[in-house]
Amino acid sequence: MIQGIISVCCAAIRVHAQIQSRNLTVCVRDEWRKRRNVIFDNERERQKADVGRIEKISVKYIKPSGEEEVNMMMNKDLSTPTDCALHDSEFAMKTGALSLVDGIPWDMHKPLSNDCKLEVLTMQMIKKSSSLNFAFWRTCSLILGATIDSSFKDDIILYLHSFTWPNVRSGSFLCDAIIDVNNWKPTEAELRALSAQFVKFTRQSLPVERLVVKEEIALDMYQENPFKSQQIPNIAKSQEGNVTLYRIGEHIDISRGPMVGHTGIVGKATITAVHKLESEEENRYRFQGIALPSGVFLNHFAYGILEERARQLNKTTWMPQKQFEDTDESANTVVAQIAQN
């Protein structure tokens, strides 16, 4: 039935896209992007409607300062930590990167489902949860994907491949893409242009929306992308037939999450290098970058050292057989495995 609703809603767009892909490739990527957004919106509306009668839950909200505790009555399966932060202060809303629900890392835009204790964390509160850095790095990869997707002209065939588990210790976040250009080596100016595009995304403070969908819907969304279509069944298997999607602006990607609240959390950022990978797929490029949370002032020399390090090829690989938790120990195992390889 879900499929039915969606197919009715997007039939027009799909037909349009198909005709265009047959005739000429201009604007096809844009059409697919629009189509994905329509499906995303419809599915979200449907899930909202599925909640039915609104029930209230009581949320014990702990302010970022950590002193006061407030009791809030929120809507079950509708209200998110962001809504709670909106009741609190502008500061909590703007700087809230991640929340802890009964001690478990929780997206700022993931609806609350039970009575709980909620704590909104800023990027400085790393002592409370080590997931903050991983969420930040993951979000950077997502924004990098959006940057790549929006930076290339439409006549270049481009498929986003994936980004790996966030390994902060490797010194750079990354995103892989298949680009139909042979032996592309970006110039300084091109990298700078990519960085500028990245910063455009961060300056807009776009909310990072989250949606869990069924496998079929995800497959429908990414049917044009052969690599994602291959990955989705694997991902769905490990998540009981569901796929978690994240959206910033118009860009939608698959990730396990959690991610930070909005793109404004990312401050200083640079896209440092693009490497061609030796892999089964032809023309697979790895985009690498480095970013710091907004409000962190690092002098240009130290930042230069970090940039220099982020230029080296990041050899982190995606390992589907293992589901890593966001801890430092798993980071060490990944590093060890890379060293062995």
Next chain:
Amino acid sequence: MNQAKIANLVCQLRYNVLPKPRKLKNVKGPEGRSIKLQKTLTKLLKYERIELNLNRADETRGYVEQLISQAIRNGCQNKTVMELANFWILEKQLIYKLFNVFVPRYKSYCTSFTRIYNCPRDYPGSYRKKVVLELKGNPYPSIYTHSSDGNLLQNVLLSEAKKQYHIKHYEKFI
């Protein structure tokens, strides 16, 4: 040759006093100097954290350390200590504070009892260096707000860069 070591006889401070005393130049001469020190010392015991010029703060610091350590060593029964306290402390109620609050607080300390922080200077303003002088263990929130948490993102990145640099550096020698 059986002379006892002088260092063991004298009450040793955990603070290095300058070899030459500062003159703290003023119209009254040496008397004015001790009046200045009395005033600062009294205020320090009273407020536990004060902001002033570096010269005067550092000079007073030696006197405060000496007074508290004498009080801890000899207790309130000792005549010399009482005379000392009576001379240096202008507001007499603070003598009680010295023996009832500071002595118990600093009894188990193995560091100095005072601390100095550098302050930013007003611009434009006097050239003199400003500092904050405080007694340790005071009830105020800490002045030092820098978090030295190694798990902050920038710290993780920098420490990994450092590790990599060292590895590269050692590879040259192997």
